[in-house]
Amino acid sequence: MSSGSIEERFPALATSPPALAWLRMRADLGLAPRTLDAYARGLSEYLTFCTECAVEPVEAGRDHIARFVRHLTERPSQRPTPGDPVPSPARLANATVQQRLTAVRLFYEYLVEEGLRMVSPVGRGRRATVGRPGGGKRGLVPRQSRLPWIPDDQDWSAVLAAAAREPIRNRTMLAFAYDAGLRREELCSLRTDDIDPARRLLRVRAETTKSRRERVVPYSAPSGELLRAYLAHRGELSHARGPLFLSESRRNPAAPLTPWTWSKVVRRIALAAGVPRFATHTLRHLCLTDLARAGWEIHAIATFAGHRSPETTMLYIHLSGRDLAAKLASGMAHIHDRRVALLAAAGLMATP
Known part of the structure; x- marks a missing residue:
């Protein structure tokens, strides 16, 4: 807060x-x-x-x-x-x-x-939900499940072009948010001693995560180059160890950058890029979806993201379309082979 x-x-x-x-x-x-x-x-x-x-x-x-x-x-x-x-x-x-x-x-x-009321006026749901085992219960408002929005290649290119005009701190934060799939609070809570430049690893401390689970994740060589440049710039603001990303405002110079300030930075980039739906959490969504597209297994993505439930991780598998695409390809191949066999049996594919 x-x-x-x-x-x-x-x-x-x-x-x-x-x-x-x-x-x-x-x-x-x-x-x-x-x-x-x-x-x-x-x-x-x-x-x-x-x-x-x-x-x-x-x-x-x-x-x-x-x-x-x-x-x-x-x-x-x-x-x-x-x-x-x-x-x-x-x-x-x-x-x-x-x-x-x-x-x-x-x-x-x-x-x-506390004995201040006899019963609660808010129930967890009293009406049976059709199609759920055991009848189930539905809350006061039906729950909708939507896949997160991620930018297409054109949107992503526009965001990167806008981000290229940002100061080195903002460019480094953008790269780390995507590279390591970090939540906003996790990114802003990084400390200088959470970084292992020799192995290109960063530690996400348990107290900064939503799931209260510590994890260690890698970052890429290009992000490492940005980090090196930012650390040189950071040295001009403060030589003290502690919060990695510092404020450069006149009001709070060298103070830890807050999640709300980072949200404003990303909002400015989104509007400059003409991609208003782009937000801080979009970077995490895009990273995890790309991992699913690359063929990572569910447990590996869940470990990387720090998810408690595999159901959360499945959102990105669905969003990537990986499983559906594989099933479609397999099914179409089977249908194609069957039709080819029928054509051959009918003599329509005989060698002249």
Whole structure:
């Protein structure tokens, strides 16, 4: 999370002591900063909604939850950014809606455990889902599963052309984000002692990862050349060991570069390239998809990416089209051989 207390970043939380107590408890239990930030954001929106509805969150009923669901599914995803030529999507993404509702559901489960409510107004799903073994349960909002977007060759070339005009730090970060398939927080959390230039390896520390799993991944020779040039430049800012990528702003010179600053850098590159869908996580998606296209096995990609579940890794196998292409090629070859055999049996392919 960024600097500043939760209350300062999300003022609506200050109106609900139980909400603050729950979030602080989750933080004390070691919840990942990014997840904590998402919970705080979702719960803040819900508390604001309750204020607009003139209802105390502790006393809200299922009807209020239903209205909040409607609010989430119908409201615009964000306000237009001044000077941004790309209009924002009309509605919140399904994954964002699910994330907001998860925060609210966990908050009410906490209230029940603390004896502040008898039952939670947010269920995990009560309606049977057709086609699922045992009947299954569906949540308040049907969950959609979409493959991540990755740039085509033309988009990628445009991004690289725009990135070539960036300072050495930004070019190095872009190369490492793709080369090692790093998440935004993992990239910005790299330290000078995480790098092994002799073997071209970098260590992604457990505390910086989403899965809390440490891993060691390689990077390419071109990325190594960029790193060498950046380290020479970094020496002009600071000779101290510590965070690898440093801020060069007048306000925070030599301070660790934050994930939010990196997001702004990538957004600037995306707009300059004319590829507005390009974002920080796109680099990771593209890397893992390319590994799947190159024939890497699922367990190898999962280890490289630090995935807990093979199901997550399968997204990139599907996105690469590798399995489907192999099956199509195999099937077409079988059909082709059969048809050739039939033609030969009919005498249509006899040698003249």
